[in-house]
Amino acid sequence: MRKIVVVSAGLSDPSSTSLLATRLGDATVAALGEEAEVTHVELRPLAHALTDHLLTGFASTELARAQEAVAQADAVIAVTPVFSASYSGLFKTFFDVLETGSLDGTTVLVGATAGTARHSLVLEHALRPLFSYLHAVVVPTGVFAASEDFGGTDLERRIERAAGELATLVAARPETARLDQFDRDLAAMGDFEDLLRG
Template sequence: MKLTVVSAGLSVPSSTRLLADRLTASVQAQAEQPVEVRVVEVRELATEIARNFTSGFPGKALADALDAVASADGLIVVTPVFSASYSGLFKSFFDLLDKDSISGKPVLLGATGGSARHSLVLEHAMRPLFSYLRALTVPTAVYAASEDWGAAGLDGRIERAARELAGLMAGGVVNHAPRSSGTGEDFAVVPFEEQLAALRAE
């Protein structure tokens, strides 16, 4: 399976890239098939993105990055928060995608910021953007504020979101019925064929 990771962090090192890497590692650990990863650092494409808007043509590196997004079986997209929304550079990159290039593609949303009060950027900005692009966003999105690093809770959210993405990339769907195992998990990824067989048996 091909996984493309789009990180829009602006600094080096970047908490945005750190979150992207942790999400990626968790997807690889939970996937039932080998996962081929391609990372797109949007910061490195800033000049080409601006030039594309003025010339109408992408440079080689930008075209390669856009192809990596379009050809992936799943995406992880992570942005820093600026003015209560995704960064302009992040939005500019996705503005250049061809129409329908990620339609139906599973996408895991992530964001980083200095304060927990910006966490709603995931639901109020990022999820609507990818809904407009007709992508299939996984139910769990992951926001990491400065105080989340090393704190209880972040690892669990990363694991849950990664499990959802790995399942959807493998052709499953997310079932929100509680499990009976008593583990505290409230979802399971069930292959579509199994759900169809169960419906026919009723």
């Protein structure tokens, strides 16, 4: 079963960011045409835990669960509100505290919301470079939604297109392709008997 993690950094409740993230997740499951395990990670309730992690280096139980879900995911859908022409600090902090290599080779669909379409380039100048740096495979089509987009049909077409691309990339990859960090570290060490002999 494919594991999809939907990360939303919306700050209000309800949130247009969370709404877009949920719609992208639903469309991806529909496009996959197979059963999938979908985990929603809302960053707003983790704000204090993220700050504590930055200061202490230790993750709370809830934050550790979110980090593990992302590390084990076949695909991640990451959606942020736009602040000062870029992703939010809360969004960036979450991806800053992931273990190194957590997103290596993971397929990621990026999305963003803002009050006006003037911020639409945030997908290309902020989100895509962030996930490329984290060694993720970023879906060609990202989805930006301004406030007025939620009442129209064009947003739904863009959601379906991006979700279809994500589903295609996920389906083309063997389910066993992702290893957790422990397995990667263990494989890098080599044979235990050789280590003892050396």
